[in-house]
Amino acid sequence: MFALxxxxxxxxxxxxxxxxxxxxxxVVVLSNNDGCVVSRSNESKAMGIKMGVPFYQVKHFVDEGxxxxxxxxxxxxxxxxxxxxSLLADAVxxxxxxxxxxAFLHLDGIDPETVPQLCADLVAxxxxxxxxxxxxxxxxxxxLAKIASHFAKKYKGYKGVCMMDTDxxxxxxxxxxxxxxxxxxxxxxxxxxxxxxVRTALDFVQRPCEWVASNFNINTVxxxxxxxxxxxxxxxxxxxxxxxxxxxxxxxxxxxxxxLVLRVxxxxxxxxxxxxxxxxxxxxxxxxxxxxxxxxxxAQYFPSVTIRLDVAANSAQExxxxxxxxxxxxxxxxxxYKKAGVxxxxxxxxxxxxxxxxxxxDELRQKHDRLSxxxxxxxxxxxxxxxxxxxxxxxxxxxxxxxxxxxxRSDFRSRLYSTSLDDIIEIH
DNA sequence: TCTGGGGTCCTAGGACCC
DNA sequence: TCTGGGGTCCTAGGACCC
Numbered sequence: 001m002f003a004l005x006x007x008x009x010x011x012x013x014x015x016x017x018x019x020x021x022x023x024x025x026x027v028v029v030l031s032n033n034d035g036c037v038v039s040r041s042n043e044s045k046a047m048g049i050k051m052g053v054p055f056y057q058v059k060h061f062v063d064e065g066x067x068x069x070x071x072x073x074x075x076x077x078x079x080x081x082x083x084x085x086s087l088l089a090d091a092v093x094x095x096x097x098x099x100x101x102x103a104f105l106h107l108d109g110i111d112p113e114t115v116p117q118l119c120a121d122l123v124a125x126x127x128x129x130x131x132x133x134x135x136x137x138x139x140x141x142x143x144l145a146k147i148a149s150h151f152a153k154k155y156k157g158y159k160g161v162c163m164m165d166t167d168x169x170x171x172x173x174x175x176x177x178x179x180x181x182x183x184x185x186x187x188x189x190x191x192x193x194x195x196x197x198v199r200t201a202l203d204f205v206q207r208p209c210e211w212v213a214s215n216f217n218i219n220t221v222x223x224x225x226x227x228x229x230x231x232x233x234x235x236x237x238x239x240x241x242x243x244x245x246x247x248x249x250x251x252x253x254x255x256x257x258x259x260l261v262l263r264v265x266x267x268x269x270x271x272x273x274x275x276x277x278x279x280x281x282x283x284x285x286x287x288x289x290x291x292x293x294x295x296x297x298x299a300q301y302f303p304s305v306t307i308r309l310d311v312a313a314n315s316a317q318e319x320x321x322x323x324x325x326x327x328x329x330x331x332x333x334x335x336x337y338k339k340a341g342v343x344x345x346x347x348x349x350x351x352x353x354x355x356x357x358x359x360x361x362d363e364l365r366q367k368h369d370r371l372s373x374x375x376x377x378x379x380x381x382x383x384x385x386x387x388x389x390x391x392x393x394x395x396x397x398x399x400x401x402x403x404x405x406x407x408x409r410s411d412f413r414s415r416l417y418s419t420s421l422d423d424i425i426e427i428h
Numbered sequence: 429t430c431t432g433g434g435g436t437c438c439t440a441g442g443a444c445c446c
Numbered sequence: 447t448c449t450g451g452g453g454t455c456c457t458a459g460g461a462c463c464c
Contacts (some may be wrong), residue, residue: 031432036430054431072432099464101434186462215439219462245434294431341433409430 001112001138001165003105003119005088008133008153011039014080015070017131018417023236026067031414033249033409034071048309071410079418092120093306096236104142116163123160139164142233143226146183147173147201171311174201174227189216202229218304240280240347247272247341251409253292254337260289267296267342268323272316276372281312281353282344285319286324287397292338303330308346312353315368316375316396319344324398385421
Protein backbone atom coordinates (compact mmCIF):
# COMPACT_ATOMS: atom_id res chain seq x y z
CA MET A 1 0.00 0.00 0.00
CA PHE A 2 0.95 3.62 -0.60
CA ALA A 3 -0.11 6.73 1.26
CA LEU A 4 -0.18 10.11 -0.43
CA UNK A 5 0.17 13.00 1.98
CA UNK A 6 -0.98 16.28 0.46
CA UNK A 7 -0.89 19.66 2.20
CA UNK A 8 -4.21 21.45 1.79
CA UNK A 9 -3.98 24.74 -0.15
CA UNK A 10 -0.33 24.71 0.84
CA UNK A 11 0.93 28.28 0.22
CA UNK A 12 -2.23 29.79 1.71
CA UNK A 13 -1.94 27.46 4.71
CA UNK A 14 1.69 28.55 5.24
CA UNK A 15 0.65 32.20 5.31
CA UNK A 16 -2.13 31.41 7.78
CA UNK A 17 0.30 29.79 10.21
CA UNK A 18 1.55 33.29 10.96
CA UNK A 19 -1.77 35.04 10.34
CA UNK A 20 -4.33 32.98 12.25
CA UNK A 21 -6.74 35.90 11.88
CA UNK A 22 -7.10 34.82 8.21
CA UNK A 23 -8.51 31.42 9.15
CA UNK A 24 -11.95 31.08 7.51
CA UNK A 25 -11.34 34.05 5.18
CA UNK A 26 -10.79 34.19 1.43
CA VAL A 27 -7.03 34.18 0.81
CA VAL A 28 -4.88 33.72 -2.31
CA VAL A 29 -1.13 33.51 -2.95
CA LEU A 30 0.24 34.97 -6.18
CA SER A 31 3.01 33.88 -8.54
CA ASN A 32 6.15 35.94 -9.11
CA ASN A 33 5.53 39.55 -10.10
CA ASP A 34 2.12 39.19 -8.47
CA GLY A 35 1.08 37.78 -11.84
CA CYS A 36 -1.33 34.89 -11.31
CA VAL A 37 -3.24 33.17 -8.51
CA VAL A 38 -1.36 29.96 -7.63
CA SER A 39 -2.90 28.96 -4.28
CA ARG A 40 -6.42 29.49 -3.00
CA SER A 41 -8.17 28.98 0.30
CA ASN A 42 -11.48 27.09 0.20
CA GLU A 43 -13.29 30.41 0.66
CA SER A 44 -11.61 31.97 -2.38
CA LYS A 45 -12.38 28.84 -4.44
CA ALA A 46 -16.01 29.23 -3.39
CA MET A 47 -15.94 32.82 -4.71
CA GLY A 48 -15.23 31.39 -8.16
CA ILE A 49 -11.55 32.37 -8.32
CA LYS A 50 -9.89 29.85 -10.63
CA MET A 51 -6.37 28.47 -10.41
CA GLY A 52 -3.95 30.45 -12.57
CA VAL A 53 -6.13 33.49 -13.27
CA PRO A 54 -4.26 36.76 -13.76
CA PHE A 55 -4.35 38.69 -10.50
CA TYR A 56 -5.59 41.90 -12.10
CA GLN A 57 -8.86 40.12 -12.92
CA VAL A 58 -9.66 39.49 -9.25
CA LYS A 59 -7.84 42.44 -7.67
CA HIS A 60 -11.13 44.28 -7.21
CA PHE A 61 -12.04 41.73 -4.50
CA VAL A 62 -8.98 42.86 -2.57
CA ASP A 63 -9.92 46.52 -2.97
CA GLU A 64 -13.43 45.68 -1.75
CA GLY A 65 -12.02 43.96 1.34
CA UNK A 66 -13.38 40.56 0.31
CA UNK A 67 -10.06 38.89 -0.44
CA UNK A 68 -6.60 38.85 1.10
CA UNK A 69 -3.69 38.41 -1.35
CA UNK A 70 -0.07 37.51 -0.64
CA UNK A 71 2.93 37.71 -2.95
CA UNK A 72 4.77 34.38 -3.02
CA UNK A 73 7.29 33.83 -0.25
CA UNK A 74 9.16 30.70 -1.28
CA UNK A 75 11.67 30.86 1.56
CA UNK A 76 8.76 30.47 3.98
CA UNK A 77 7.01 27.69 2.03
CA UNK A 78 10.26 25.77 1.51
CA UNK A 79 11.05 25.92 5.21
CA UNK A 80 7.60 24.75 6.33
CA UNK A 81 7.66 22.03 3.67
CA UNK A 82 10.90 20.60 5.01
CA UNK A 83 9.40 20.54 8.51
CA UNK A 84 6.40 18.57 7.25
CA UNK A 85 8.64 16.17 5.32
CA SER A 86 10.85 15.50 8.31
CA LEU A 87 7.82 14.52 10.43
CA LEU A 88 6.76 12.12 7.66
CA ALA A 89 10.25 10.68 7.34
CA ASP A 90 10.29 9.97 11.09
CA ALA A 91 6.98 8.08 10.90
CA VAL A 92 7.59 5.48 8.17
CA UNK A 93 10.60 3.59 6.78
CA UNK A 94 10.51 5.23 3.35
CA UNK A 95 9.09 8.44 1.87
CA UNK A 96 9.31 9.92 -1.61
CA UNK A 97 9.03 13.69 -1.71
CA UNK A 98 6.96 14.32 -4.82
CA UNK A 99 6.65 18.11 -4.71
CA UNK A 100 6.88 20.96 -2.23
CA UNK A 101 3.53 19.96 -0.72
CA UNK A 102 3.20 16.22 -1.42
CA ALA A 103 4.94 13.00 -0.45
CA PHE A 104 4.29 9.30 -0.97
CA LEU A 105 4.79 6.99 2.01
CA HIS A 106 5.70 3.35 1.33
CA LEU A 107 3.76 1.27 3.82
CA ASP A 108 5.35 -2.14 3.14
CA GLY A 109 6.27 -3.82 6.40
CA ILE A 110 3.75 -1.85 8.42
CA ASP A 111 0.88 -3.83 9.98
CA PRO A 112 -2.19 -2.86 7.88
CA GLU A 113 -4.31 -2.81 11.02
CA THR A 114 -2.27 0.09 12.37
CA VAL A 115 -2.24 2.23 9.20
CA PRO A 116 -5.45 4.22 9.84
CA GLN A 117 -4.26 5.26 13.31
CA LEU A 118 -0.77 6.04 12.02
CA CYS A 119 -2.25 8.36 9.39
CA ALA A 120 -4.66 10.02 11.82
CA ASP A 121 -1.76 10.67 14.19
CA LEU A 122 0.27 12.23 11.36
CA VAL A 123 -2.57 14.57 10.39
CA ALA A 124 -2.89 15.73 14.01
CA UNK A 125 0.84 16.02 14.61
CA UNK A 126 1.57 18.06 11.45
CA UNK A 127 -1.31 20.38 12.25
CA UNK A 128 -0.10 20.87 15.80
CA UNK A 129 3.67 21.03 15.27
CA UNK A 130 3.90 22.83 11.92
CA UNK A 131 0.44 24.38 11.70
CA UNK A 132 -0.44 23.10 8.23
CA UNK A 133 -3.52 20.93 7.46
CA UNK A 134 -2.85 17.80 5.40
CA UNK A 135 -4.94 15.08 3.75
CA UNK A 136 -3.84 11.47 3.43
CA UNK A 137 -5.07 8.89 0.93
CA UNK A 138 -4.13 5.22 1.31
CA UNK A 139 -4.50 2.76 -1.58
CA UNK A 140 -2.76 -0.12 -3.41
CA UNK A 141 -1.22 2.17 -6.10
CA UNK A 142 -0.04 5.76 -6.27
CA UNK A 143 -2.73 6.75 -8.79
CA LEU A 144 -5.43 5.36 -6.48
CA ALA A 145 -3.79 7.00 -3.43
CA LYS A 146 -4.12 10.33 -5.25
CA ILE A 147 -7.84 9.71 -5.67
CA ALA A 148 -8.17 8.66 -2.03
CA SER A 149 -6.47 11.87 -0.91
CA HIS A 150 -8.98 13.91 -2.95
CA PHE A 151 -11.77 12.22 -0.98
CA ALA A 152 -9.93 12.82 2.29
CA LYS A 153 -9.73 16.50 1.40
CA LYS A 154 -13.23 16.88 0.03
CA TYR A 155 -15.32 15.18 2.69
CA LYS A 156 -15.05 16.36 6.29
CA GLY A 157 -16.24 12.97 7.59
CA TYR A 158 -12.90 11.36 6.71
CA LYS A 159 -11.10 13.70 9.16
CA GLY A 160 -8.22 13.95 6.71
CA VAL A 161 -7.62 10.23 6.09
CA CYS A 162 -9.27 8.12 3.38
CA MET A 163 -8.51 4.39 3.24
CA MET A 164 -9.14 2.67 -0.09
CA ASP A 165 -8.50 -0.83 1.21
CA THR A 166 -11.22 -2.93 -0.43
CA ASP A 167 -12.20 -3.46 -4.04
CA UNK A 168 -15.72 -2.22 -3.32
CA UNK A 169 -14.31 1.11 -2.06
CA UNK A 170 -12.05 1.32 -5.10
CA UNK A 171 -14.93 0.88 -7.57
CA UNK A 172 -17.14 3.33 -5.67
CA UNK A 173 -14.37 5.94 -5.72
CA UNK A 174 -13.72 5.44 -9.44
CA UNK A 175 -17.41 5.88 -10.16
CA UNK A 176 -17.39 9.23 -8.33
CA UNK A 177 -14.19 10.50 -9.99
CA UNK A 178 -14.52 12.50 -13.23
CA UNK A 179 -11.94 11.37 -15.77
CA UNK A 180 -10.18 14.76 -15.89
CA UNK A 181 -9.37 14.50 -12.17
CA UNK A 182 -7.30 11.35 -12.65
CA UNK A 183 -3.54 11.73 -12.14
CA UNK A 184 -2.01 11.34 -15.61
CA UNK A 185 -5.06 12.45 -17.62
CA UNK A 186 -4.42 16.09 -18.45
CA UNK A 187 -6.20 18.87 -20.26
CA UNK A 188 -5.43 17.42 -23.69
CA UNK A 189 -6.53 13.88 -23.01
CA UNK A 190 -9.67 14.68 -21.01
CA UNK A 191 -11.66 16.06 -24.01
CA UNK A 192 -10.49 13.09 -26.07
CA UNK A 193 -11.89 10.77 -23.38
CA UNK A 194 -15.22 12.59 -23.26
CA UNK A 195 -15.45 12.36 -27.04
CA UNK A 196 -15.29 8.59 -26.65
CA UNK A 197 -17.91 8.61 -23.90
CA VAL A 198 -15.48 8.03 -21.04
CA ARG A 199 -16.78 10.35 -18.31
CA THR A 200 -15.55 8.78 -15.08
CA ALA A 201 -12.54 6.78 -13.96
CA LEU A 202 -14.88 3.77 -13.78
CA ASP A 203 -15.87 4.18 -17.46
CA PHE A 204 -12.16 4.23 -18.24
CA VAL A 205 -11.14 1.05 -16.40
CA GLN A 206 -14.07 -0.82 -17.95
CA ARG A 207 -12.62 -0.32 -21.44
CA PRO A 208 -10.32 -3.11 -22.67
CA CYS A 209 -6.57 -2.59 -22.44
CA GLU A 210 -6.24 -2.83 -26.25
CA TRP A 211 -8.68 0.05 -26.64
CA VAL A 212 -6.53 2.23 -24.36
CA ALA A 213 -3.31 1.20 -26.10
CA SER A 214 -4.59 1.90 -29.59
CA ASN A 215 -6.21 5.25 -28.77
CA PHE A 216 -3.58 6.60 -26.37
CA ASN A 217 0.02 5.87 -25.41
CA ILE A 218 1.99 3.80 -22.93
CA ASN A 219 1.54 6.35 -20.12
CA THR A 220 -2.21 6.15 -20.40
CA VAL A 221 -2.04 2.34 -20.30
CA UNK A 222 -0.02 2.62 -17.07
CA UNK A 223 -2.66 4.92 -15.58
CA UNK A 224 -5.33 2.37 -16.60
CA UNK A 225 -3.35 -0.45 -14.91
CA UNK A 226 -2.85 1.60 -11.74
CA UNK A 227 -6.56 2.40 -11.50
CA UNK A 228 -7.24 -1.34 -11.68
CA UNK A 229 -4.87 -1.90 -8.76
CA UNK A 230 -1.71 -3.03 -10.53
CA UNK A 231 1.40 -1.06 -9.55
CA UNK A 232 3.23 0.67 -12.44
CA UNK A 233 4.67 3.67 -10.59
CA UNK A 234 6.82 1.97 -8.01
CA UNK A 235 10.43 3.06 -8.14
CA UNK A 236 11.63 6.39 -6.91
CA UNK A 237 12.89 9.01 -9.27
CA UNK A 238 16.64 9.38 -9.58
CA UNK A 239 18.32 11.61 -7.06
CA UNK A 240 20.07 13.76 -9.62
CA UNK A 241 17.94 16.18 -11.60
CA UNK A 242 18.38 15.99 -15.36
CA UNK A 243 18.00 19.69 -15.95
CA UNK A 244 17.93 22.84 -13.85
CA UNK A 245 16.21 26.00 -15.01
CA UNK A 246 16.33 29.53 -13.59
CA UNK A 247 14.05 32.00 -15.32
CA UNK A 248 11.97 35.04 -14.47
CA UNK A 249 9.47 37.36 -16.01
CA UNK A 250 10.38 41.01 -15.58
CA UNK A 251 8.09 43.53 -13.94
CA UNK A 252 8.70 45.77 -16.96
CA UNK A 253 9.82 44.86 -20.45
CA UNK A 254 13.56 45.22 -21.10
CA UNK A 255 15.12 46.40 -24.36
CA UNK A 256 18.59 47.31 -23.16
CA UNK A 257 21.25 44.72 -23.94
CA UNK A 258 23.40 45.55 -20.91
CA UNK A 259 20.45 45.18 -18.58
CA LEU A 260 19.63 41.77 -20.08
CA VAL A 261 23.26 40.68 -19.72
CA LEU A 262 22.99 41.35 -15.99
CA ARG A 263 19.79 39.29 -15.71
CA VAL A 264 21.12 36.39 -17.74
CA UNK A 265 24.31 36.41 -15.65
CA UNK A 266 22.20 36.21 -12.50
CA UNK A 267 20.16 33.29 -13.84
CA UNK A 268 23.30 31.44 -14.93
CA UNK A 269 25.00 32.02 -11.57
CA UNK A 270 21.91 30.66 -9.81
CA UNK A 271 21.98 27.55 -12.01
CA UNK A 272 25.67 27.06 -11.20
CA UNK A 273 24.94 27.41 -7.50
CA UNK A 274 22.13 24.85 -7.66
CA UNK A 275 24.46 22.47 -9.51
CA UNK A 276 27.10 22.77 -6.80
CA UNK A 277 24.51 22.36 -4.04
CA UNK A 278 23.61 18.93 -5.36
CA UNK A 279 27.13 17.90 -6.34
CA UNK A 280 26.38 18.06 -10.05
CA UNK A 281 27.97 19.52 -13.15
CA UNK A 282 26.48 20.20 -16.59
CA UNK A 283 27.69 19.92 -20.18
CA UNK A 284 24.91 22.00 -21.75
CA UNK A 285 23.97 25.60 -21.06
CA UNK A 286 20.88 27.07 -22.75
CA UNK A 287 19.91 30.73 -22.76
CA UNK A 288 16.41 31.77 -23.85
CA UNK A 289 14.41 34.98 -24.05
CA UNK A 290 10.74 35.77 -24.63
CA UNK A 291 9.02 38.91 -25.73
CA UNK A 292 5.57 39.55 -24.20
CA UNK A 293 3.31 36.92 -25.79
CA UNK A 294 0.18 38.74 -24.62
CA UNK A 295 1.02 41.85 -26.62
CA UNK A 296 -0.22 41.21 -30.17
CA UNK A 297 0.75 44.75 -31.05
CA UNK A 298 4.46 44.12 -30.45
CA ALA A 299 6.97 42.15 -32.53
CA GLN A 300 7.45 38.65 -31.11
CA TYR A 301 10.75 36.78 -30.72
CA PHE A 302 11.37 33.57 -28.72
CA PRO A 303 15.00 32.62 -29.33
CA SER A 304 16.92 29.90 -27.51
CA VAL A 305 20.37 28.47 -28.04
CA THR A 306 22.44 25.80 -26.33
CA ILE A 307 26.20 25.76 -25.84
CA ARG A 308 27.93 22.44 -25.18
CA LEU A 309 30.99 22.60 -22.95
CA ASP A 310 34.02 20.36 -23.55
CA VAL A 311 34.18 19.61 -19.84
CA ALA A 312 31.14 19.52 -17.53
CA ALA A 313 31.15 22.58 -15.25
CA ASN A 314 29.49 24.01 -12.17
CA SER A 315 31.48 27.16 -11.42
CA ALA A 316 29.76 30.51 -11.82
CA GLN A 317 32.53 31.69 -14.12
CA GLU A 318 32.11 28.89 -16.64
CA UNK A 319 28.30 28.66 -16.58
CA UNK A 320 27.88 32.45 -16.79
CA UNK A 321 30.50 32.59 -19.57
CA UNK A 322 28.64 29.99 -21.63
CA UNK A 323 25.23 31.58 -20.97
CA UNK A 324 26.50 34.97 -22.15
CA UNK A 325 28.12 33.43 -25.21
CA UNK A 326 24.75 31.89 -26.05
CA UNK A 327 23.04 35.20 -25.29
CA UNK A 328 25.22 37.10 -27.76
CA UNK A 329 24.25 34.77 -30.59
CA UNK A 330 20.51 35.31 -30.11
CA UNK A 331 20.10 38.84 -28.77
CA UNK A 332 18.49 41.21 -31.30
CA UNK A 333 18.00 44.93 -30.83
CA UNK A 334 14.53 46.36 -31.17
CA UNK A 335 12.49 43.80 -29.23
CA UNK A 336 10.93 44.35 -25.83
CA TYR A 337 11.85 41.33 -23.70
CA LYS A 338 9.50 40.21 -20.93
CA LYS A 339 11.24 37.08 -19.72
CA ALA A 340 14.60 35.30 -19.93
CA GLY A 341 16.19 32.24 -18.43
CA VAL A 342 19.06 29.79 -18.34
CA UNK A 343 18.81 25.98 -18.37
CA UNK A 344 21.68 23.66 -17.54
CA UNK A 345 21.28 20.08 -18.72
CA UNK A 346 23.22 16.95 -19.65
CA UNK A 347 24.06 16.71 -15.96
CA UNK A 348 26.53 14.36 -14.28
CA UNK A 349 27.96 13.94 -10.78
CA UNK A 350 30.68 16.52 -10.26
CA UNK A 351 33.10 13.87 -8.99
CA UNK A 352 32.72 12.05 -12.31
CA UNK A 353 33.84 14.95 -14.50
CA UNK A 354 35.97 13.66 -17.36
CA UNK A 355 38.80 15.83 -18.53
CA UNK A 356 38.80 16.43 -22.26
CA UNK A 357 41.98 15.65 -24.15
CA UNK A 358 41.52 19.04 -25.81
CA UNK A 359 41.24 20.75 -22.46
CA UNK A 360 44.22 23.06 -22.03
CA UNK A 361 42.59 24.96 -19.17
CA ASP A 362 42.60 22.34 -16.47
CA GLU A 363 44.54 24.54 -14.09
CA LEU A 364 42.10 27.40 -14.63
CA ARG A 365 39.17 25.09 -13.88
CA GLN A 366 40.74 24.04 -10.62
CA LYS A 367 41.06 27.69 -9.68
CA HIS A 368 37.39 28.22 -10.51
CA ASP A 369 36.46 25.28 -8.32
CA ARG A 370 38.44 26.58 -5.37
CA LEU A 371 36.99 30.07 -5.78
CA SER A 372 33.44 28.63 -6.01
CA UNK A 373 33.95 26.78 -2.73
CA UNK A 374 35.06 30.00 -1.03
CA UNK A 375 32.12 31.97 -2.47
CA UNK A 376 29.67 29.27 -1.39
CA UNK A 377 31.12 29.21 2.12
CA UNK A 378 30.88 32.99 2.49
CA UNK A 379 27.40 33.17 0.98
CA UNK A 380 26.00 30.36 3.07
CA UNK A 381 27.47 31.88 6.23
CA UNK A 382 25.88 35.20 5.30
CA UNK A 383 22.57 33.46 4.62
CA UNK A 384 22.72 31.58 7.91
CA UNK A 385 23.29 34.85 9.73
CA UNK A 386 19.92 35.95 8.39
CA UNK A 387 21.18 38.48 5.86
CA UNK A 388 18.57 39.07 3.17
CA UNK A 389 21.24 39.22 0.45
CA UNK A 390 23.14 36.28 1.91
CA UNK A 391 22.88 33.90 -0.99
CA UNK A 392 24.31 36.50 -3.36
CA UNK A 393 26.67 38.45 -1.10
CA UNK A 394 29.70 37.42 -3.21
CA UNK A 395 29.06 37.36 -6.95
CA UNK A 396 30.65 37.93 -10.33
CA UNK A 397 31.05 41.46 -11.63
CA UNK A 398 28.75 40.68 -14.58
CA UNK A 399 25.88 39.96 -12.18
CA UNK A 400 23.51 42.63 -10.98
CA UNK A 401 24.28 44.60 -7.85
CA UNK A 402 21.56 44.45 -5.19
CA UNK A 403 19.26 41.61 -4.33
CA UNK A 404 18.21 38.73 -6.62
CA UNK A 405 14.56 39.63 -6.19
CA UNK A 406 15.02 43.24 -7.31
CA UNK A 407 12.94 44.05 -10.36
CA UNK A 408 10.31 41.47 -9.44
CA ARG A 409 7.05 42.87 -8.20
CA SER A 410 5.91 41.56 -4.81
CA ASP A 411 3.64 44.13 -3.26
CA PHE A 412 2.02 41.78 -0.75
CA ARG A 413 4.93 39.80 0.58
CA SER A 414 4.78 38.38 4.12
CA ARG A 415 7.79 38.32 6.45
CA LEU A 416 10.46 35.61 6.50
CA TYR A 417 8.94 34.43 9.76
CA SER A 418 10.93 31.24 10.12
CA THR A 419 14.19 31.76 8.22
CA SER A 420 15.44 35.34 8.59
CA LEU A 421 16.96 36.40 11.89
CA ASP A 422 16.23 40.07 11.14
CA ASP A 423 12.56 39.31 10.61
CA ILE A 424 12.26 37.02 13.61
CA ILE A 425 13.82 39.61 15.93
CA GLU A 426 11.71 42.41 14.53
CA ILE A 427 8.49 40.44 14.79
CA HIS A 428 9.20 39.62 18.43
C1' DT B 429 -1.57 48.66 -17.42
C1' DC B 430 -1.51 44.07 -15.29
C1' DT B 431 -0.80 37.26 -17.49
C1' DG B 432 4.60 32.24 -13.00
C1' DG B 433 8.32 28.92 -12.58
C1' DG B 434 10.20 24.42 -12.58
C1' DG B 435 10.35 19.73 -13.79
C1' DT B 436 9.69 14.54 -16.25
C1' DC B 437 8.79 11.14 -19.86
C1' DC B 438 7.45 9.44 -24.55
C1' DT B 439 7.48 9.45 -29.53
C1' DA B 440 8.35 10.33 -34.30
C1' DG B 441 11.58 11.35 -37.51
C1' DG B 442 16.17 12.29 -39.11
C1' DA B 443 21.14 11.25 -39.07
C1' DC B 444 24.17 7.86 -39.19
C1' DC B 445 26.08 3.14 -39.14
C1' DC B 446 26.88 -1.66 -40.96
C1' DT C 447 15.99 2.08 -65.71
C1' DC C 448 17.47 -0.05 -61.74
C1' DT C 449 17.96 1.65 -55.83
C1' DG C 450 17.77 -3.46 -49.05
C1' DG C 451 17.27 -4.24 -44.41
C1' DG C 452 18.10 -3.43 -39.92
C1' DG C 453 19.85 -1.08 -36.05
C1' DT C 454 21.12 3.02 -32.64
C1' DC C 455 21.30 7.65 -31.16
C1' DC C 456 19.75 12.29 -30.89
C1' DT C 457 16.42 15.96 -30.93
C1' DA C 458 12.20 18.61 -31.04
C1' DG C 459 7.76 18.72 -29.78
C1' DG C 460 3.99 17.31 -27.13
C1' DA C 461 1.99 15.34 -23.27
C1' DC C 462 1.95 15.22 -18.25
C1' DC C 463 2.95 16.86 -13.18
C1' DC C 464 3.31 20.34 -9.13
